[in-house]
Amino acid sequence: MRVAVELKGPLAVSRGEKHIILVVPPRATVRDVLIKLGLDEKHVGLLAINNVKVNLDSCLGEDVNLTVFPVVAGG
Amino acid sequence: MPGYQGKILRINLTAGSSVVEKLNPKWAGLFLGGKGLGIKYLYEELAPGIDALAPDNKLILITGPFTGTVVPCSGKLSIVTKSPGTGTILDCSIGGTAAVELKRAGYDAVIIEGKAAEPVYLWIEDNRVEIKNAGECRGLGCHATENKLKEAHGEDSSVLSIGPAGENMVSFACISSELYRQAGRGGVGAVMGSKNLKAVAVRGTGGVLAADAAKLMDVAYNAFKNDLLTDTNLWAYTDGTPMLVELSQTTGILPTNNFQQGTFDAFNQIKSESVAAVRTAKKGCTSCGLGCGNFVRAGRSAVEGPEYETLSIAGSNCGIGSLEAIVEFNRLCDDLGLDTISAGGVTAFAMELTEKGIHDFGIRFGDVEKYLQVPGLIAAGDGLGKELARGVRALAQIYGGQDYAMQVKGLEFPGYDPRGSWGMGLAFATAPRGACHMSAWPAADEAYGELDPFTIEGKAGLVKDLQHYNAAKFSLILCDFWALSFDVMAEMLAALLGREITAGDLELAGERIFNLARLFNIREGFSSQDDVLPQRIYSQPLPSGATAGKTLPEADFKNMLAQYYSLRGWDESGQPGQDKLNLLGLR
Numbered sequence: 041m042r043v044a045v046e047l048k049g050p051l052a053v054s055r056g057e058k059h060i061i062l063v064v065p066p067r068a069t070v071r072d073v074l075i076k077l078g079l080d081e082k083h084v085g086l087l088a089i090n091n092v093k094v095n096l097d098s099c100l101g102e103d104v105n106l107t108v109f110p111v112v113a114g115g
Numbered sequence: 116m117p118g119y120q121g122k123i124l125r126i127n128l129t130a131g132s133s134v135v136e137k138l139n140p141k142w143a144g145l146f147l148g149g150k151g152l153g154i155k156y157l158y159e160e161l162a163p164g165i166d167a168l169a170p171d172n173k174l175i176l177i178t179g180p181f182t183g184t185v186v187p188c189s190g191k192l193s194i195v196t197k198s199p200g201t202g203t204i205l206d207c208s209i210g211g212t213a214a215v216e217l218k219r220a221g222y223d224a225v226i227i228e229g230k231a232a233e234p235v236y237l238w239i240e241d242n243r244v245e246i247k248n249a250g251e252c253r254g255l256g257c258h259a260t261e262n263k264l265k266e267a268h269g270e271d272s273s274v275l276s277i278g279p280a281g282e283n284m285v286s287f288a289c290i291s292s293e294l295y296r297q298a299g300r301g302g303v304g305a306v307m308g309s310k311n312l313k314a315v316a317v318r319g320t321g322g323v324l325a326a327d328a329a330k331l332m333d334v335a336y337n338a339f340k341n342d343l344l345t346d347t348n349l350w351a352y353t354d355g356t357p358m359l360v361e362l363s364q365t366t367g368i369l370p371t372n373n374f375q376q377g378t379f380d381a382f383n384q385i386k387s388e389s390v391a392a393v394r395t396a397k398k399g400c401t402s403c404g405l406g407c408g409n410f411v412r413a414g415r416s417a418v419e420g421p422e423y424e425t426l427s428i429a430g431s432n433c434g435i436g437s438l439e440a441i442v443e444f445n446r447l448c449d450d451l452g453l454d455t456i457s458a459g460g461v462t463a464f465a466m467e468l469t470e471k472g473i474h475d476f477g478i479r480f481g482d483v484e485k486y487l488q489v490p491g492l493i494a495a496g497d498g499l500g501k502e503l504a505r506g507v508r509a510l511a512q513i514y515g516g517q518d519y520a521m522q523v524k525g526l527e528f529p530g531y532d533p534r535g536s537w538g539m540g541l542a543f544a545t546a547p548r549g550a551c552h553m554s555a556w557p558a559a560d561e562a563y564g565e566l567d568p569f570t571i572e573g574k575a576g577l578v579k580d581l582q583h584y585n586a587a588k589f590s591l592i593l594c595d596f597w598a599l600s601f602d603v604m605a606e607m608l609a610a611l612l613g614r615e616i617t618a619g620d621l622e623l624a625g626e627r628i629f630n631l632a633r634l635f636n637i638r639e640g641f642s643s644q645d646d647v648l649p650q651r652i653y654s655q656p657l658p659s660g661a662t663a664g665k666t667l668p669e670a671d672f673k674n675m676l677a678q679y680y681s682l683r684g685w686d687e688s689g690q691p692g693q694d695k696l697n698l699l700g701l702r
Contacts, residue, residue, distance in 0.1 A: 048350075048354070048358065048361075048387075049349070049350040049353040049354045049358055049387075050346050050349035050350055050352075050353050051346065052353075053349070053353050054346065080346070082347075083345075083346035083347060085362075085563055085564065086362055086365065086366070086563045086564070088365045091364075091365055092365070092661065093365055093366055093661055095565070107361075107365075109358070109361075109362060109563070110346055110347070110349075110350045111346070111347045111350075111559075111564075111598075112350055112358065112359065112362070112559055112563060113347060113348065113559060113595075113596065113597075113598030
C-alpha cells in the first residue's frame with residue numbers, strides 16, 4: 041500500500057524532509073510507519089489519517105495521508 | 116540572599132514618592148516569586164472590594180528567583196493586580212527584557228500605588244528612581260511610546276508601556292514591551308492607565324547572587340541540553356503556536372464564528388505553514404533557549420506573531436480567513452494596547468448578535484473591512500468601539516445573548532472549544548482569572564493527546580495537577596513552552612538558593628499559590644456560582660468535524676466540578692477547607 045506521510049515541526053526538521061511516500065504491507069498500522077521512519081513514539085503527538093485523529097494501532101488504507109504532529113506543551 | 120535581591124521598590128504616584136523596602140524572605144520561601152509572590156503581596160495589601168480602577172488598586176511588577184541568572188527561559192516578568200475586567204485576582208506574564216533589567220537594577224519587584232495627577236512614566240536605573248512627565252507620550256501607541264523612551268534612555272533600556280486603550284481604561288487593555296510582547300489578559304493596561312502611568316522604563320547594571328554559581332551553571336547547562344532542546348519543546352522554535360491551528364482543526368476544537376463551529380473551512384490559510392511562508396525572522400526573550408516568536412510580513416502589515424490565540428479567536432472565530440487581515444488586526448491591537456483574545460472575542464460576539472438580529476453592530480462574520488476598524492474604535496471609545504470596549508459579559512448584560520457570551524467570570528474564552536476537550540472546560544471554569552488557558556492546558560493531553568476528550572474520567576485530577584504545576588512554574592518564572600519536570604525545577608532552584616528543595620516542595624508551593632488565588636477571589640465575593648461555562652457549551656452540539664454532535668453536558672460538567680472540589684479539599688461552595696489551609700500554611 042502507498043502512504044503519504046507528512047511530518048510536522050521538529051519531526052520534519054530532524055529527519056530533513058517533510059513529505060515522504062512509503063510503501064507498506066496490507067494491514068500495516070500507524071506504529072509500523074513510525075518504526076519504518078525511525079520515529080520515537082515518545083516524541084510523537086497527534087496522529088491523523090486524512091485529517092481524522094487516529095492512534096498508533098490504527099490501520100492504514102490505500103493511498104491515505106498520514107500526518108504526524110510532535111508532542112506539544114505550553115500553549 | 117541568593118536568587119533574590121531582597122528589595123522591593125514601592126512607588127506612590129499620588130505622593131510622587133518612592134521607597135525601598137526589604138523583601139519578605141518568608142513569603143519568598145513559601146510563594147517563590149513571580150505570580151505566587153505577587154499574589155501574596157496583593158492579598159496582604161489590598162482591601163477587599165475596592166474598585167480595580169481606583170487609586171487603591173496596586174500594580175505589582177515582579178521577577179522570579181531565576182530572573183537574571185543563567186537558567187534558560189527565565190526572562191519573563193509577572194504583573195499582578197486586581198482585574199478591572201473580572202474583579203478577580205489577575206496575573207499576567209510578559210516576555211522581553213524588562214524582568215532582567217529590573218532585577219539587575221536591584222529589585223525583586225515594584226509595587227505601584229495611587230494615581231498621578233498628570234500622565235507620568237517611571238524611570239528606574241539602578242538606585243536612581245524618577246517619576247517623569249509623560250505629557251509628550253499622551254495618546255501615543257505602544258510602539259511610538261517605546262521608541263520615544265528608548266531614545267531618551269538608551270536602546271539598552273527596557274520599556275513597558277500602554278497605548279490609547281490603556282489610557283482610556285478599556286477593560287481588556289494590555290501592557291506592551293519590545294513592541295510585540297504583551298501582558299495581555301484581564302486589563303492590566305487599564306489599571307496602569309487608571310494610575311496615569313504611561314510607561315515604565317528600566318535599566319540595571321548589577322547581577323544576581325547564586326549560592327553555588329558553578330553548580331548552577333552545571334545544572335542549568337544540563338537542563339538546557341537534556342530537557343530543553345528536545346523534540347518535545349522544539350515545536351516552539353520550528354513553528355511556534357501557529358501549529359495549534361491544524362491540531363485544533365483536526366480535533367474539532369478550533370473556535371469558529373463565536374464558537375458556533377469547531378472547524379473552519381479556511382483553516383489552511385491561517386495554519387502554521389501559511390504563517391511560515393510569510394515569516395521573516397525568529398525571536399526569543401532574554402535568556403530564551405527556544406525562540407518561539409515569529410516575525411511575519413503579510414501584505415502591507417508586519418508584526419511579531421500572530422500567535423495561535425490570535426489566529427483562532429481573532430481569526431476563525433471572527434470568520435476571518437485572511438492571514439493578512441489577522442496580522443494587521445494583531446498589529447493594531449499591539450500598538451493600541453489591546454488584548455487580541457478579548458478584542459477578538461468581543462468582536463465575534465458582536466458579529467453573532469448582529470447576524471441573529473438581536474442588535475445591529477454593523478459587523479458580520481468575515482467582514483474584513485469592518486473587522487479592521489474595530490481595534491481603533493475600541494481603543495478610542497468611539498461609536499461601535501465604545502460598546503465593544505465593555506467586553507463580552509457586559510455586552511450580553513445590555514443586549515442579551517447570554518447563552519453564547521463566551522466568557523467565564525468576565526474573561527473572554529481563549530482558542531479551545533471545551534466541547535472537544537472537556538478538561539479544558541473545567542480549566543476555564545476554575546482558573547482564578549476567568550476563562551484562561553495559562554492556568555492549565557489539558558487540551559494537550561486530551562484533544563491533542565491520548566486521553567479521551569469526551570469523558571470526565573480523570574479530568575479533575577489532571578486539571579488540578581496542571582494548575583499546581585503552572586502555578587509553581589510561573590512563580591519561578593520559567594517559560595510555558597519549556598516542558599520540564601518538577602525535579603529539574605527543584606534541582607536548579609536548590610543550586611541557586613543553596614538549600615535542599617524537592618519536587619514535592621515545589622508541587623506543594625504550586626498548590627499553596629493556587630489556593631491563595633482562590634482565597635483572594637472568595638474575599639471578593641466569588642464562589643462556585645462563578646465556576647460555570649456558557650450555556651452554548653452545555654447544550655449546543657458542534658456541527659462538524661471530530662466534534663460533530665458533541666456538547667459538554669451540564670450534568671457531566673457539574674459532576675467533574677464536584678470531583679475537582681473534592682480532590683482539592685474544598686467544600687461544595689468551592690471554599691478551601693480548614694485542613695487544606697492548615698496543610699498549605701494559609702491560616
